[in-house]
Amino acid sequence: MSIQIYNTLSKRKEEFKPLEPGKVKMYVCGPTVYNLIHIGNARPMIVFDTVRRYMEYKGYEVNYVSNFTDVDDKIIKKANEEGVEPSVISERYIAECKKDMEGMNIKPATKNPKATEEIGGMLDMIQTLIDKGHAYPAADGTVYFRTRSFKDYGKLSHKNLDDLQGGNRSLLVSGEDQKEDPLDFVLWKPKKEGEPYWDSCWCQGRPGWHIECSVMSKRYLGEEIDIHAGGEDLIFPHHENEIAQSEAANDKPFARYWMHNAFLNIDNRKMSKSLGNFRTVREISEQYDLQVLRFFMLNAHYRSPLNFSADLMESSKNALERITEAAGRLKDRKEKASAVELTEAEKKLLAEAEGYVKKFEEAMEDDFNTADALAAVFELVKFANTNVTEESSAAFAEGILEILVKLCDVLGLVAVKKE
Ligand code: AMP
Ligand code: ZN
Numbered sequence: 001m002s003i004q005i006y007n008t009l010s011k012r013k014e015e016f017k018p019l020e021p022g023k024v025k026m027y028v029c030g031p032t033v034y035n036l037i038h039i040g041n042a043r044p045m046i047v048f049d050t051v052r053r054y055m056e057y058k059g060y061e062v063n064y065v066s067n068f069t070d071v072d073d074k075i076i077k078k079a080n081e082e083g084v085e086p087s088v089i090s091e092r093y094i095a096e097c098k099k100d101m102e103g104m105n106i107k108p109a110t111k112n113p114k115a116t117e118e119i120g121g122m123l124d125m126i127q128t129l130i131d132k133g134h135a136y137p138a139a140d141g142t143v144y145f146r147t148r149s150f151k152d153y154g155k156l157s158h159k160n161l162d163d164l165q166g167g168n169r170s171l172l173v174s175g176e177d178q179k180e181d182p183l184d185f186v187l188w189k190p191k192k193e194g195e196p197y198w199d200s201c202w203c204q205g206r207p208g209w210h211i212e213c214s215v216m217s218k219r220y221l222g223e224e225i226d227i228h229a230g231g232e233d234l235i236f237p238h239h240e241n242e243i244a245q246s247e248a249a250n251d252k253p254f255a256r257y258w259m260h261n262a263f264l265n266i267d268n269r270k271m272s273k274s275l276g277n278f279r280t281v282r283e284i285s286e287q288y289d290l291q292v293l294r295f296f297m298l299n300a301h302y303r304s305p306l307n308f309s310a311d312l313m314e315s316s317k318n319a320l321e322r323i324t325e326a327a328g329r330l331k332d333r334k335e336k337a338s339a340v341e342l343t344e345a346e347k348k349l350l351a352e353a354e355g356y357v358k359k360f361e362e363a364m365e366d367d368f369n370t371a372d373a374l375a376a377v378f379e380l381v382k383f384a385n386t387n388v389t390e391e392s393s394a395a396f397a398e399g400i401l402e403i404l405v406k407l408c409d410v411l412g413l414v415a416v417k418k419e
Contacts, residue, residue, distance in 0.1 A: 001361060001362065001365050002015045003015070003016040003054075003058070004365060005227075005257045005259060005367055006259070006367045007256075008235060009155065009156055009257075009258050011158070013366075016226075016257065017256075018226050019226055019256065022059065023060060023061050024052075024060045024061070024062045024063070024226050025221040025227070026048070026052060026055075026064050026065070026225070026226060026227040026228075027065045027213070027216075027217045027225055027227070027228050027229070027255070028044060028045075028048045028065070028228075029044075029229070029230035029239075030066040030068050030069065030112070031069065032069040032070075032075065033069065033075065033089070033094050033097060034072065034089055035074075035078075035093060035273065036093065036097075036280040036282050037097050037281055038271060038281065039264060039271065039278070039279050039281055039284060040231075040264040040271035040272060042100070042264075042281050042293065043261050043302075043306070044229065044230055044261050045101060045104065046104055046293075046294050046298065046412070047298075047302040047370075048259070048261075049104075049107055049412060050370060050411055051227070051229075051259070052064050053409070053410050053411070053412060054368065054410055057410045062110075063110050064107070064109045064110050065109060065111045065112075065216065065217065065220045066109045066112055067112065067113050067114070067115065067212060067213060068112055068113075068115070069209065069212065070086075070087070070090035070114045071090075071115050071116050071206055071207070075089050075090055076194070076195055076196070080194055085196075090114070094112075094114075096282070103290035104281065104293060104294050105294060105412040106412070110220075111220045113216040115207065116196075118216055121215040121216075121218070122211050122215050123188075124215075125211060125215050125218075126143055126188055126200075126211065128249045129245065129248060129249055132248065132249070133146070134146055134149045135187055136180065137188075137202045138178035138179070139178060140178065141200075141205060142188065142190060142202075142203070142205075143187045143202050144180070144184040144185065144186060145184055145186075145187050145241070145245060146180065146181070146184055149248070150247070153183075153244050155243070156235060156239055156240050156243055157235050157236035157239075157240050159236065159240075161183065164183060165182060165183055185208065185210065185241055187207065187208050187210075188203075188205055188206075188208065189205050189207075189208060190204070190205040191203075191204050191206065210242055213238075213242050214242050214245040214249070217242075217246070217254075217255075218246065218250070223254075224250075224254065225254070226255070227258075227259060228254070228255035228257070228258055228259075229259040230260060230261075231260065231263065232260040232261065232263065233263070235260055239258065242254065243255075259302075260303070261303065262303050262305045262306070263306075264297075264308060265306065265307045265308065266279075266307065279308070284313075287313075291320060292313060292316050292320055294413060295316045295317075295319065295320045296308075296313055296316040298371070298373075298374060298413075299316060299371055300371055301367075301369055301371055302368060302370070303367070320413070322381055323377065323378075323404070323413065323415055324417075326384050326385055326404065327401060327404055327416045328416070329384075329385070330384060330400055331401060333388055333389075333392055333394075334398045334401060335394075337392060337393055337397060339391070339392070339393040339394065340393060342396055342399070343396075346392065346395070346396040349396070350396065350399045350400070353380060353384075353400055356376050356377075356379050356380040356383065356407075357376075357403060357407065360376040360377065370411060373407075376407070377404070377407050380400075380407070384400045387400075388400055401415075
């Protein structure tokens with residue numbers, strides 16, 4: 001079996017082949033830290049943590065990098081409202097975000113770089129882009145990427161440059177008159193009153209948003225990486241611009257597989273801070289164990305939109321309990337069994353149970369179909385409930401329990417809580 005990944009770049013499933021045997025280099029765009037994260041932000045965290053866990057289960061060593069965007073208009077606005085430095089806001093919400101991630105059983109990243117700590121690398125990459133003719137400073141010191149200089153622009157979002165120019169007025173931002181072309185985007189911008197800034201040879205200012213991910217990905221993973229991921233709202237312009245910056249600067253393909261999760265919706269609209277229709281992970285944690293939230297997310301395919309509802313959360317809670325109760329019974333049987341060794345019949349049953357592992361793996365290898373993988377887990381639960389009885393040996397109960405715990409762990413679900 002091989003892992004198939006739907007690649008946004010080719011719009012089809014492709015066999016996963018790592019750049020380096022046995023290793024996965026993975027970059028996931030992280031949150032802008034000015035508030036508690038909402039459960040829409042939690043979707044990519046849970047989904048791509050599960051991708052990582054499956055890769056590790058298959059024996060890959062995963063280098064997992066996910067940034068915190070800690071310089072941004074919204075952070076600055078909040079800092080000004082509270083009369084504190086922007087770093088006070090960003091550090092506060094990075095700490096809160098890490099608490100939420102721990103609750104959702106998200107493995108710590110290999111590295112969580114912060115934009116403000118990577119400014120030097122950004123200045124270098126911008127200079128390289130200028131030297132190569134892919135970027136230019138305007139009179140006020142703003143540096144723009146010369147979009148038309150990058151021939152492959154649009155290859156990820158499957159957009160045509162001319163359609164973009166005619167159709168997407170939202171691309172036109174302030175300072176438009178200084179641009180050579182309306183499609184050009186900002187790499188560096190001059191400071192405004194009350195904003196944090198850094199020195200550069202173009203002006204005192206701060207980076208545009210897109211450049212940070214190109215720079216951090218290169219620094220911590222190298223010029224070419226295996227997987228780059230995030231929510232589907234990032235395909236355009238963020239990821240399209242990252243590709244343009246990285247490939248123009250490095251003269252190498254950037255990421256081989258681009259993965260994007262669909263939205264978490266509420267009443268069939270995207271959950272977002274700007275629409276005000278969000279629930280924070282913290283709010284959910286007051287009502288449920290965050291394992292329930294994790295189950296809820298994984299019970300849908302990551303590329304399908306998912307609608308949040310109280311009913312679905314309740315059914316997720318009940319379903320998760322079926323797993324933990326079965327695991328509890330298996331543990332109990334193991335401890336109380338009088339027979340120790342496997343019988344011949346139990347050996348056969350244990351081999352049969354391996355069939356569910358195969359089903360689970362097939363589902364995961366089909367573009368991480370966690371909904372089908374969970375269905376395999378429930379088949380195993382049913383099998384355990386039927387076949388592990390008071391007469392079973394300790395070894396049999398233990399063997400089934402080990403399989404159940406192992407599969408749940410790949411999904412980040414804890415079948416048996418530590419005492
Ligand atoms: P942001 O802080 O808005 O930059 O978002 C951080 C991550 O959360 C990005 O990968 C977004 O694509 C993702 N995201 C934000 N809202 C949603 C949502 N409603 N559903 C799924 N992913 C989302
Ligand atoms: Zn990014």
